Structures are given as structure tokens and as C-alpha cells.
Amino acid sequence: MFEIRVICNPGDTDRITAALADTFTTGTVRCLPSRHDDRARLYVAADHKSATTADTPESFRQDPETAYALAPSITSEISWTAYHSVGRPTGALLGREFWLRKAALLDRVALAEDEDQSADAVELATEAARRLIEFDRAGEEQYAGVPHGPDHPDTKAKPRGYVRQEYAAWQRHQ
Numbered sequence: 001m002f003e004i005r006v007i008c009n010p011g012d013t014d015r016i017t018a019a020l021a022d023t024f025t026t027g028t029v030r031c032l033p034s035r036h037d038d039r040a041r042l043y044v045a046a047d048h049k050s051a052t053t054a055d056t057p058e059s060f061r062q063d064p065e066t067a068y069a070l071a072p073s074i075t076s077e078i079s080w081t082a083y084h085s086v087g088r089p090t091g092a093l094l095g096r097e098f099w100l101r102k103a104a105l106l107d108r109v110a111l112a113e114d115e116d117q118s119a120d121a122v123e124l125a126t127e128a129a130r131r132l133i134e135f136d137r138a139g140e141e142q143y144a145g146v147p148h149g150p151d152h153p154d155t156k157a158k159p160r161g162y163v164r165q166e167y168a169a170w171q172r173h174q
Contacts, residue, residue, distance in 0.1 A: 144169030
């Protein structure tokens, strides 16, 4: 395992992060402003890819079963999110883990719903995904951003795919 530091233009971060993920097995990408100019600093924990690596981040965006394979039961996640939101009606002081787990929970509920009843569940899951994306854009905590960061056009087009990508990356590091 090693860490890679890249200093680049902010508009290139998604492309560079994706290229690093294609070449290495990467962990969470930390994106910070440069100390002296308008550039971005990327820090990525990486390791050499093995020939048998089948769990690429791109697959998590497409496959909810893979992204949520190690997730606790829906009932357990409901209890966890309820417990952590007590006394915080506006969501004040809730960290990224809360917003990620809540978005993943609502995504899983929407996936499990009957097609006839899923409109509300899909809407709630999409809104929770957008809340996570807003949180990640604010840069308060780290996000994986592989293959797409919170500012990427695919993230805006498929916010629930972003949740699956981020949940799978988070779960791998638990």
C-alpha cells in the first residue's frame, strides 16, 4: 500500500481519479485546495491491482446487489439512522456516515418496493442521494469519487448510482 499525491487543475480531478482507479486498487480520494495557487491536491491510498480484481468501482454503480452485499439488514439500518438522528430535526451536526447510510438505506428500500408502490420510495431515495452529494460537494469529509466525484455530470444524472459507488467504497474500508 502507498499514497499518491497529485497536484492538478480542479477540472481534471475526475479524469485523474478515474485513471488512477483503472491502474491501481484505490481507496478514498481526498481532494484539498493547493496552498499556493488555484490547483487541487489529490491524495489517494493505492495498491497494485491483482489480476483477479473483480470488484471495480464502476461495477458498484451498475449493480446494487454488489454494492449492498455486505450491508446490514434494512431493519438494522432503520434503527441506526433513527438512533443517530434523534434530537437533530434539521440534520445539524450529522456526519457523512449518517448521510451515506441513510441514502443507501432509502435506495435499498426503493429497490425492494413493489413497482406499483415505488414512486414515493424512489423519490425519497433520490432526494437522500442528492443530500449526500451536496454534503460531499461541501468537502466536509472524504468521499471515494471513483469513478465519479460529486461534481461529475454522471453523478447528477444518476444520484442513486453515486450512493452505491460511495457505499461500496465505504463498506470496503469498514
